[in-house]
Amino acid sequence: GNSVTQMEGPVTLSEEAFLTINCTYTATGYPSLFWYVQYPGEGLQLLLKATKADDKGSNKGFEATYRKETTSFHLEKGSVQVSDSAVYFCALNSNYQLIWGAGTKLIIKP
Amino acid sequence: DTAVSQTPKYLVTQMGNDKSIKCEQNLGHDTMYWYKQDSKKFLKIMFSYNNKELIINETVPNRFSPKSPDKAHLNLHINSLELGDSAVYFCASSPGGQGWNYGYTFGSGTRLTVV
Numbered sequence: 001g002n003s004v005t006q007m008e009g010p011v012t013l014s015e016e017a018f019l020t021i022n023c024t025y026t027a028t029g030y031p032s033l034f035w036y037v038q039y040p041g042e043g044l045q046l047l048l049k050a051t052k053a054d055d056k057g058s059n060k061g062f063e064a065t066y067r068k069e070t071t072s073f074h075l076e077k078g079s080v081q082v083s084d085s086a087v088y089f090c091a092l093n094s095n096y097q098l099i100w101g102a103g104t105k106l107i108i109k110p
Numbered sequence: 111d112t113a114v115s116q117t118p119k120y121l122v123t124q125m126g127n128d129k130s131i132k133c134e135q136n137l138g139h140d141t142m143y144w145y146k147q148d149s150k151k152f153l154k155i156m157f158s159y160n161n162k163e164l165i166i167n168e169t170v171p172n173r174f175s176p177k178s179p180d181k182a183h184l185n186l187h188i189n190s191l192e193l194g195d196s197a198v199y200f201c202a203s204s205p206g207g208q209g210w211n212y213g214y215t216f217g218s219g220t221r222l223t224v225v
Contacts, residue, residue: 034213038151043114043200043216087151096141096206097158097166098214103151 002027002094006101009087014109019077021104023064023090026071031092033057033066033073038087038103047075047088082108113137116201116217123191124225131186131220133201140206141165142184143214144176147198159184160206191224198222 007022025033032051036044048057053068064075073090085108090101114135123129135142143166144156157176158166164176173189188195198221202214 036213043218044202044214045216046213049213089153096160097143097155100153103153105151 002031002092002099004090004092004099004101006088006090006104009103009105010107011104012107012109013080015082016079017108019075019080019084019106021075021088021090021106023073023075023101024071025073025090025092027092027094027099030068031094033064034091034093034098035062035064035073035075036089036091038089040086044089080106080108082110084108113215114201114203114217116199116220118220119218120221120223122223122225125191125193127191128187128189129191129222130188131199131201131222133184133186133217135182135201135203135215137203137205137215139203139215140181141204142178142181143202143204144184144186145200145202146170147200147219149197153200157184157186188222191222193224196222196224 003026034049035047037047038044048059050057050066056065062077087103087105089103091098116133141160143158146154159178162178175187178184198219200219201217204214
């Protein structure tokens with residue numbers, strides 16, 4: 001069946017460091033791919049998405065490219081801030097629902 | 111102007127009680143969902159309704175019953191609450207049909223604590 005695998009957290013970085021959170025997927029067909037972010041005490045918010053191979057989603061300095069050949073959708077940011085501390089979820093759509101990764105907690109230290 | 115609103119935000123109750131969580135969306139979306147998030151942040155879908163019709167009914171205890179009076183509302187009723195029901199419950203909505211590639215809009219969650 002379809003599935004999403006994310007790197008385990010927590011990921012701890014210093015402010016202004018480069019961020020990569022890995023996400024790989026298994027799916028039949030060509031699903032859309034998503035990154036959601038959950039700040040402490042809040043619901044999930046859509047961060048970015050890509051709907052076809054080689055698409056790049058971007059928002060708030062974050063980017064992710066839909067790589068069909070490696071079945072990946074890694075999240076990157078060039079310079080993280082303390083305010084980026086949150087849990088990040090990778091997801092794909094399948095049969096009218098989203099299939100979720102386990103989430104990766106990101107901690108940014110000043 | 112809240113898009114997906116859930117009430118209450120916090121709910122503390124004793125084992126064996128019956129409780130309800132309400133969810134409303136003003137986005138005009140056709141599809142609504144209930145998710146359970148455990149202490150490790152793992153998300154588990156529970157139910158989904160499309161235009162008031164149940165389309166996803168995952169393996170959850172039958173003590174949990176969703177009710178959708180119209181496509182803007184999806185409530186969750188829980189009977190005979192147990193300690194293991196303690197979690198954060200999220201409501202979400204999506205356009206449905208061809209629009210569900212736009213992703214979901216989530217409520218801010220209901221933290222349920224059973225004591």
